Amino acid sequence: AQSVTQLDSQVPVFEEAPVELRCNYSSSVSVYLFWYVQYPNQGLQLLLKYLSGSTLVKGINGFEAEFNKSQTSFHLRKPSVHISDTAEYFCAVLEWGGYQKVTFGTGTKLQVIP
Amino acid sequence: DARVTQTPRHKVTEMGQEVTMRCQPILGHNTVFWYRQTMMQGLELLAYFRNRAPLDDSGMPKDRFSAEMPDATLATLKIQPSEPRDSAVYFCASGLGQGQHNSNQPQHFGDGTRLSIL
Numbered sequence: 001a002q003s004v005t006q007l008d009s010q011v012p013v014f015e016e017a018p019v020e021l022r023c024n025y026s027s028s029v030s031v032y033l034f035w036y037v038q039y040p041n042q043g044l045q046l047l048l049k050y051l052s053g054s055t056l057v058k059g060i061n062g063f064e065a066e067f068n069k070s071q072t073s074f075h076l077r078k079p080s081v082h083i084s085d086t087a088e089y090f091c092a093v094l095e096w097g098g099y100q101k102v103t104f105g106t107g108t109k110l111q112v113i114p
Numbered sequence: 115d116a117r118v119t120q121t122p123r124h125k126v127t128e129m130g131q132e133v134t135m136r137c138q139p140i141l142g143h144n145t146v147f148w149y150r151q152t153m154m155q156g157l158e159l160l161a162y163f164r165n166r167a168p169l170d171d172s173g174m175p176k177d178r179f180s181a182e183m184p185d186a187t188l189a190t191l192k193i194q195p196s197e198p199r200d201s202a203v204y205f206c207a208s209g210l211g212q213g214q215h216n217s218n219q220p221q222h223f224g225d226g227t228r229l230s231i232l
Contacts, residue, residue: 032218043118043205043223044157051218090157094216101147101170101216106156 002027004093006105013081014113021076021108023065023091033074034092034102035065044090050074061085086112116140120206120224128232132194135227137206138187146189147207147221148174148181157205163189164211196231203228 003026013019025031032051036044048059055067065076074091091105119138127133139146147162161171166183174181178197183189193200203226211217 034220036223041225043207043225044221045223046220049218049220094218097216101159101162102221104157 002031002093002095002103004091004103004105006091006108008108009106010109010111012111012113015083016080018079019077019081019085019110021089021091021110023074023076023105025072025074025091025093027072027093027095030096032094032096033065033067034094035059035063035074035076036090036092036104037061038088038090038107040087047076047089081110081112083112083114085110116222118206118208118222118224120204120227122227123225124228124230126230126232127196129197130195131231132192133196133200133229133231135191135204135206135229137189137191137208137224139189139206139208140222141187143208143210143222144186145209145211145217146183147205147209148189148191149205149207150202151205151226152202160191160204196229198231201229201231 005024034049035047037047038044048057050057050067058064063078088107088109090107092102094102121136145164148160150158160174161181163183180192205226207221207223209221210219
């Protein structure tokens, strides 16, 4: 069975500083991985996805994530955050094939401090 | 940009009343998901449909919740009777998929219905 863990429920960071949001997953088979962002009073929006190929994935708004199979991680990074990046970020995992649904993590609230 | 549309955006009603939430998926998408989001439980999948047929509704309390897709452009989630513990934000999402297998295509979310049961 697949599962995903976001250890940090909140991450405060100063504007223009780098940030890394951690995501670890568990699965016995190969997986697809996703990062979504949720702004206040809105639904989730896809930031980026890893399906196969290059382990470094670039997404919207300057975010990128690296798939590390040996560490079963898919951490999200941005070299310099803006106030507008304040939001909640969700990691999600889906096993190849099969009938399981996408499993979302519990979310990490990124607070960018001016 | 194509969007998933949910109505109403906000709903306040008294316990015991019927609540109906509607979702218009993105045109051409054949998979529709219903989620509930609360502070305590986070994001929970209630049910999802493919080609208008329910594939999984195991996350949905069967005694009071029901989900349907009368046609390809409308999905509904009903609660009858509603209870205060149903207060949450309900999201609809749509995407593409084949057969009964899962899909690696991303889900497109609506902005949710914020439900308050008094």
